[in-house]
Each structure stands twice: as C-alpha cells, then as structure tokens.
Amino acid sequence: MSTVATDLSAGPSAFSRDWRRLSSLSWLLARTKFRIAYFNSVLGPLWSVMRPLMLFAVLYVVFTQIVDFGGDIPNYPVLLLMNMVLFTFFTEATGQAVGSLVENEGLVRKMFFPRAAIPFSTVLTSCLNLGVNLVVVFAFVLAYGVDPTWTWLLLPLILAPLILFTTGVGMLLSALYVRYRDISPIWSVASTMLFYGTPVLYVVSTAPERFQRYLLFNPIAALLEQARHWIIDPTAPGTFEAIGGWPWILVPVAIWLGAIVVGTWVFNREAPWIAERL
Amino acid sequence: MPDPAVHIRDLHKTFLIPHQRVSTIKERVLHPLRRSTHDALHVLDGIDFEVAPGEFFGIVGRNGSGKSTLLKCLAGIYKADSGEIVVRGRLAPFIELGVGFNFELTARENVVLNAVLMGVNPRQARERFDHIVEFAELGEFVDLKLKNYSSGMQVRLAFAVMVESDADVMLIDEVLAVGDAAFQQKCLDVFYRLREAGKTILLVTHDMSMVERFCHRALMLRDGSIELMGDPATVGRRYLQVNFAETIGLEFERIDAPAASVREVWFSDAEGRRVDSVPHGQPFAVNALIEAHEPVSHPLVELWISDRDGRRAFAATSSGGADVPPTLDAGQTLEVGIVLEEPRLASDRWYLGCAIKRGSAGVDIVTLVERAADVLIYGSHPPQAPMGTPFHVRAATGSAQRDPVA
Numbered sequence: 001m002s003t004v005a006t007d008l009s010a011g012p013s014a015f016s017r018d019w020r021r022l023s024s025l026s027w028l029l030a031r032t033k034f035r036i037a038y039f040n041s042v043l044g045p046l047w048s049v050m051r052p053l054m055l056f057a058v059l060y061v062v063f064t065q066i067v068d069f070g071g072d073i074p075n076y077p078v079l080l081l082m083n084m085v086l087f088t089f090f091t092e093a094t095g096q097a098v099g100s101l102v103e104n105e106g107l108v109r110k111m112f113f114p115r116a117a118i119p120f121s122t123v124l125t126s127c128l129n130l131g132v133n134l135v136v137v138f139a140f141v142l143a144y145g146v147d148p149t150w151t152w153l154l155l156p157l158i159l160a161p162l163i164l165f166t167t168g169v170g171m172l173l174s175a176l177y178v179r180y181r182d183i184s185p186i187w188s189v190a191s192t193m194l195f196y197g198t199p200v201l202y203v204v205s206t207a208p209e210r211f212q213r214y215l216l217f218n219p220i221a222a223l224l225e226q227a228r229h230w231i232i233d234p235t236a237p238g239t240f241e242a243i244g245g246w247p248w249i250l251v252p253v254a255i256w257l258g259a260i261v262v263g264t265w266v267f268n269r270e271a272p273w274i275a276e277r278l
Numbered sequence: 279m280p281d282p283a284v285h286i287r288d289l290h291k292t293f294l295i296p297h298q299r300v301s302t303i304k305e306r307v308l309h310p311l312r313r314s315t316h317d318a319l320h321v322l323d324g325i326d327f328e329v330a331p332g333e334f335f336g337i338v339g340r341n342g343s344g345k346s347t348l349l350k351c352l353a354g355i356y357k358a359d360s361g362e363i364v365v366r367g368r369l370a371p372f373i374e375l376g377v378g379f380n381f382e383l384t385a386r387e388n389v390v391l392n393a394v395l396m397g398v399n400p401r402q403a404r405e406r407f408d409h410i411v412e413f414a415e416l417g418e419f420v421d422l423k424l425k426n427y428s429s430g431m432q433v434r435l436a437f438a439v440m441v442e443s444d445a446d447v448m449l450i451d452e453v454l455a456v457g458d459a460a461f462q463q464k465c466l467d468v469f470y471r472l473r474e475a476g477k478t479i480l481l482v483t484h485d486m487s488m489v490e491r492f493c494h495r496a497l498m499l500r501d502g503s504i505e506l507m508g509d510p511a512t513v514g515r516r517y518l519q520v521n522f523a524e525t526i527g528l529e530f531e532r533i534d535a536p537a538a539s540v541r542e543v544w545f546s547d548a549e550g551r552r553v554d555s556v557p558h559g560q561p562f563a564v565n566a567l568i569e570a571h572e573p574v575s576h577p578l579v580e581l582w583i584s585d586r587d588g589r590r591a592f593a594a595t596s597s598g599g600a601d602v603p604p605t606l607d608a609g610q611t612l613e614v615g616i617v618l619e620e621p622r623l624a625s626d627r628w629y630l631g632c633a634i635k636r637g638s639a640g641v642d643i644v645t646l647v648e649r650a651a652d653v654l655i656y657g658s659h660p661p662q663a664p665m666g667t668p669f670h671v672r673a674a675t676g677s678a679q680r681d682p683v684a
Contacts, residue, residue: 009361010358012355276356
C-alpha cells in the first residue's frame, strides 16, 4: 500500500507533479466535449468535416467570385482556407477557455484535481477539430493543384508553437475571468480586432511596406506566413525574410514566449483560489 | 503507534467578504486607490486533530459551523491560510455523488470520467467497470445514456464508483441522503465493509445515528473550532443538546414560549403508582404530562428510556393511543402513559426523555426534554449490557479429536 504523505494545506495546484493524471484527465474531458458537441445532430461527427467545407464554399464565393480580394496571390482560395482554419483554432480555443473554469464550477468546487486540466481540455478539444479540419485543408490543397513538397512535413513546426501559444493565452484568460468577468466581452472584441490585424484574408506583402514588419510581430501572423511559405506557395518569403531577419525575428518569439510564461505564471498563482472565488 | 492517516495541526481558514466587491476592470481603473474593505470571516479557527489508519471518524456540526470548509480544506479544494494538513495514502473526496456526470454519455463513459476525476487511472477504471455495474445493479442498462436513467439509478451508479475507487482515505459528505430504502441499506452494508477492510473514513453528517453506529470517534465543530472530540455517543448527545437548546432559544425570541411544554415525566408501576425503582422483569410504565400553550394539531408524545451514556434502549410514541385528541387546545393538558409489558432492561439506572411533536407527519418537534426522571432497575443481572433477558445455561464437554481426513 502506498503511504506517501501529502501536504494538502497549500490547496489545489495548477499542474501537480502527477503529469499522467493531468494528461489523462485533460484528454478524457476533451474527448467527452468533442463527442457531445455533435450529439442530437443528424450528421453527427460528420459536422467536423462539413464545417470547414462549408466555410470554404463561402470564402471561395465571396473572396474570389464577388470581390477579387486575392488579386494575384498564388493559390489564394486554399491559402485563405488554411489561414481561416488555423486562425479559427486560436479564437475558438481561447474563446472557449475564457469561461471554462466557471462553466466547470461543479468539478472545480467538488473535486481535487490539477486545475490546468480544464483549460488544457478546451484547447485539446479544439485540437481535435483542427485535426479534422486540416485533413480537409490538405484535400483541397491537393485538389487545387498545389504540388506537394517535402516542406509539408514541417507542418508540426507550425502547429506546435500555435498550440502552445493558444494554451498560454487560454490559461491566462481563464484564470483572469474568475476574478474579472469583463474578460469575456473584452476578449470577443479583441479576437475580432486580431482577426483583421492578422494576415488571414490578405497576405503580409499586400499591406503597406512600412507596416509589414509590425504585422509580423504578431506570433500568429508569423506562423501563418511561415505556413504559407512551406505549404501553399514556396515562392513566398518565409517569416524570417519577411520580417527582416535578425534581430526582428526575436520580437514575435519574445511575445510568443511571454504569453506562455505569463499565462502559466498567472494560472499557477491563481489555481489554489479558483474554487472559492467562483 | 503508527503514523496517523490524517494529521491536522492548527488549521486556519478565513474568507474575506468584501463590502464593495471590486470585480470589474472599470471599477479598478476608475478607483485605483480604493482598497476594497471587507469583513474577515474566520471559518476555521485553529483546528487540531489526528485520525489513525483504519479509523472511522465522524465530523458533526450545524450549518455554518465550518464543517464543509474543513472538508474542502481536507480534500485539497481550498487553500488553508495556515496550518498543516498531512494525509498518508491516496485520498478521495466524495463531497457530492457523481461529480462530472454528463447526461449525454453512457454509464460506461461516465464511470471512467468520474473515476479519473477521483484519481483512479483510466485503465483501472475500465477494469473495475464490471464490479461497479454489478454493485449499482444496472446490468442491462450500461449502454444507455445517463439522461434515460432514473435518479435512483444515477445515485446507485455514483455510489458504486465511490465504493470501487479504492482510496486509502475517504472523505464522505452526507451522501446517504439519497436513494431508496433498499439502496440505503446497501450503502450501510458497504460502510460496515469499508470499516472492516480498515479504510480510513471521515464522515460528515447530521445523522447522529450514523455517527453512533459507525464511528470510532467523532468531533463536533461549533463556530469554527472544535467543541468536543471523543466517543461518538457523547458527541452525538452534545450535538442534540446544543441544537435543541438553540432551536428553543430562537423560538423564545420570536414567541414567548414554545407551543407546548412538558410539565412532568415519571416512572410508575403497572397500577399507576409513582416509583423510583422497579424489580427486574416487572412491568412498569413511563408517563408524561404535557400542557399546550397554543393549539397543537396532531400532538404526538414520544417517550424514551436511555442509559447513562444517552443510548436509547426503548422508545415509543403516543400514536395509536385511543384517547389522544386530534388537536390540543391552548391551556389543555394531556397525560400519556406507556406500559412496558415485558421489560427486558438490565439492572442499572435508566433515564426518561420526552419530546412533543406535532403535525400528521410527526416530525415537527415542539419541545424536548432529556433525562427528566430516572429509575433504578434492580435484580440478579449485573449491568453489563442494556438487555437482561431471562436465560439459563447449558454446557456439554466433547473431544477435540476429529476423524482423520482420508
């Protein structure tokens, strides 16, 4: 029998030393949420494929047939789709994370578990959606006639930083929302602003030259630009080139890292108090 | 002596109740210098106790005495201000049954989710699933969504997960308030089993009979500190005393006096003569005279005999008495006598308590007195046990040798 003495006076921790428990719990909660999302719908899980398809149809009609937004950007329709899918992952996951601790009040107030499992699980649910969406994206990319290159294999180097960044922001927002309920409306406006401030519908090079560098300070923009280079259009400049090389590249990296560190720090600091502040 | 399973030293917990809650950023921005003023509510004020491995430990207290907060600190849900909480082994809290149950999922999926929340790993949870379903008596319904379950079935499932969680230390909060009688009996059986299996259990409850039945020791909380800790009967009695004293006190504030009072209680022999001692085995009666100060509908007089530790050996009510009126008018008195035809009480001093209840359900207590009279039962049996049934002894000698097994 295990007789490990545990000191519980410190209250619940954010992460705990038991990483296996944190990960299995996050995964289980995420899977549950993913499955429940499509219950009672006729098409069921097929919706996770249908949604990006329908999104693509709308984007295609509006931005290539009605307004010629893409101009001479190569493979614009599929670039648009990929950008939308990646950016939506970020807004969906962070938007869900904001209220996640409050929505799961029943769990948080009644059970002792590493608190980070809650925001982690919302991000993981979005990851599952992202996975399905990316399959559709690549189907369209191929169908559109983009030649596969070895750089497609570098996709994880885009996804991993994106997911980490999303998790950091998600932790920050969920912990702050427990104290300040204004976070929710603020974040919904901020997400919209970020959408237009990020080259999703356009590419960095369409912006006035003096703004281009600043646009790429945004870590998401930097990742989208690099994804475009690796996957859709190898002739487009990578982020490193577009931002002007050293030392500018350090700015988005610092912001990216800062969000993760601050998010983790704030969440860790707030974790013991979440149950009583809800 | 082995290390305690749970060790609590000088535990303090304070909640700050703000006078003006600063909870929006606008308020913070507009009034950056205004410190929010607040009252400090000392919910737990220096709690010390230890629970030995294998002990069944009861925690009682009225609402607001701090027992839920203590439980949440113990469960690691709240952070303590200061003090130590050390738990040896894996702890599982059961503050509510079925935490995390999702009605859109099947029993199987819910069991795994619930068990993982309790700290069981997913593989073990799946392995134990069959036991859980068997205990919950859900057999053919396992793949039904939870929303199609009756509430009784949901409770059974939740309780089954708890039983199978196999934690070393279990914190249980009033979980038995639910479920039908048959299932409650099953839960009680489980409590016995857990007790026998040497699990350390901390049970928070209002039900003194549970405390007396299961607990080795109990503590009573009052206003955030320990009022009394020790043997369950003493703690249970103190709890009832404090509760009723305060209830009656409250009524005195609102109305001048309770609706009725117990004027007198006494023991008598079968012929109705007052006595203070009865030979062992002889019939005798317990009596009460009550007086109504305002109309009391469906009056019910409950009389009980208890030993010096407050354990009841006999209890009966006036229900069924032909002369008990449906309503007692103000100023009217009622005398009730209950004759014990074949008393088996052992030779000892016994005490008489009385409660007046009203309402057809017979649960609304008007007033209560404890140990208001006493009687000495005397005779041949020494006072070793509450029951002194006539008996004789048979004995026979035999040989320990058995036929050899082929």
